Amino acid sequence: MRRGCNGFLSNEILKLMPSIMLKDFMFGCGSRPGDRDLLDQIVAVMSLGRGSLSITSQGYRSINSSFSYCLPSLYGNARFLLFGAQPEESGLVQFTPMLHNPTAPSYYFVDLIGLRVGRKMLPIPASVFKDVGTILDSGTVVTYLPEAAYHALRSEFDAWVRRYAVSVSDFANLETCYVALLFGDGVTLELPLTGILYYIGSSKYCLAFAATKESG
Known part of the structure; x- marks a missing residue:
């Protein structure tokens, strides 16, 4: 906004x-x-x-x-x-380079190339992330993904939740539900629980990702 x-x-x-x-x-x-x-x-x-x-x-x-x-x-x-x-x-620190996008020069971009849920690499076409890089913004509450990437993530995440029939309070011990971001230089960032689920009150959580039609 x-x-x-x-x-x-x-x-x-x-x-x-x-x-x-x-x-x-x-x-x-x-x-x-x-x-x-x-x-x-x-x-x-x-x-x-x-x-x-x-x-x-x-x-x-x-x-x-x-x-x-x-x-x-x-x-x-x-x-x-x-x-x-x-x-x-x-040994505990990983580095991935920042990219420059001339169409949005005031933003930081990273080369996100894929997503993984647990040990499964999501079937996202390489073309989804190839355009302009992904904006890195600490001020945005949820992570916005291109529609193809978001739907693949939501589908796989829902499958794991149904398979194990767990409540939200059990997610901390469910390693297979962890989401990882993969970057072009081989770096992998495994997100903590607070980066995957967003607490909305009354013991309700939402997946902290949303779809966007915009590139980046």
Whole structure:
């Protein structure tokens, strides 16, 4: 969903870390009367995207064009945000390159090529993911997939649920229901339970994926 904002732009000195200071940092002050309830619950919105006004773009020289962060889960409070830190090689860490899409230059893209449920590779045509890459967006609640990929995922997931006749509370121990994302460079990301199911209240969960007709 696209949203606009009325307001004005200003600039100031921004200190990110003791050793990182951005002079003439440009930021916006805005308000949307229709979103009053939302604005009352937040202090600010920080952009880490590739747009020209994001923190990462304005300070790319100071932070060596790199940053890393860990967002807290619904059930924990572990979190951090680092600017300029270089990644350390570790056997527990996997890397996949970010792609650039000239039609949407402010977004981060990754080369998603397939999905797996348990040990089964889903029968998704290679052409489904070949167009422009997949947008990586931490602000979207659910994962949107092309229709062909979504229907294959939903069908296989439903088959496992019916086969084992389990309740949602049993999913944590059902390894075969785990969903994995496969990337073009051979990296595989196995999603945790919170990345597969979305809690909607009253002991009800939904598959945290939806179909979209848009590419990416």
